[in-house]
Amino acid sequence: MRQWQGKGVLFDLDGTLVDTAGDLHAVLNQLLVQYQRPAVSLEQIIPIGSDGIYPLLDLAFEAPLSAENKQRLRAEFIAIYQQNPPRHSRLFSGIEEVLAAFNEHHIPWGIVTNKPTKLTLPLFAKYQVLKTAKTLVCGDTLGFKKPHPAPMHHARAALNIDQGNNILYVGDAKRDIDAGIRADMHTAIAAWGYIHATVNIQDWGAGHILRAPTELLQLTI
Template sequence: MSAPAPPWSHLRAVLFDLDGTLIDSAQDLGRAANAMRVARGLAPLPMARYRPHGGSGARGMLAQAFATAPGRPDYDALKQEFLDRYEGLMYDNTRAFAGIEAELAGLAAAGLAWGIVTNKAERFALPLVAALRLGAATVVCGDTTACAKPHPAPLREAARRLGVAPRACLYVGDDERDVIAGRAAGMATAVAAWGYLGAEADIGRWNADAQLRAPGSLLKLLGLA
């Protein structure tokens, strides 16, 4: 009688969120928001105030810096200014989290394809991924498909590009919407617990298939290390 297959033996590809999962971009996001505060005669906020909201991009940064949100009269103009400022400094301090590059190399060595599915716009995500030389087989952004996460369309598009069925993919992210999107796409899901989880996050309630405490633990989960 043959031994039972390992629980992850069906996987052919791993997809990752970007900010807070593969890369630490919170400082540059926060600096863009603080530059806007300083331009208005306001004191900069501590980076620790911005960090938990790094995965929410402009929305998260502007909520902290100016207590505004989509739908408010001032939001659209502030968002445009934020994006323009961020574009000018997004390479300054952003790096892959320690251990990520070795983990990606381990996936490639095991013959697993990997890609990125992010809500970051192509304007920022594509040049940033290229500058960091992450080597993703595909990058699907927040404006690549008609809907962004938590809609499953971006994840399904990434699987299509890789030529892999969604059920043979694992999606790794640091936000509950990543788990929601992954499940809706028919993928297994894992939480990157080192990411921008937010102060109120209870990742045990997200019902992901796995929780990853640090970069490198994915290889152990998959039996590759």
């Protein structure tokens, strides 16, 4: 694998660092019980696990929802999520090893996610290694979310790394790669994440496609 000569690494969260599909599945089905609707399977959740709450609601409620109903259901989903600490989420295999190696080699790293802060912090409470991130940019940190490049620029400034193609951004969704490219960052696809089997990730234009987290060590150290 060709080594990337850079100064820092940024990650997406859901589907890249942490497998959160199990908790999203549990929360969504708890919400469906309240509305006497049939449960959805974990297999249905996984391909859209990185896409936020609204796609989960579209999947679960099937019929077109008004903007008002979507906002109400989103608020109810978040309330259930906050009442239930993450029990089913787990770090993807190899992630803890990679982050520990970055810390050991003084490679600054951080997280840029579209997940709201109040849903992100419980994961930090569960996994101590996430607390060693040099920056955390959530979906509500700024007025913009990925694929807009503003969160990426904000994270770059927090890492105190000059402008230029010297940061690697790793994510499992096209919007991650788009945001990284728009921010003039090097990009890598986390192919272990929530990517539907029918999606051709070759078309995303990323610099690298990584099949396992530990491939990052070959690329960066």
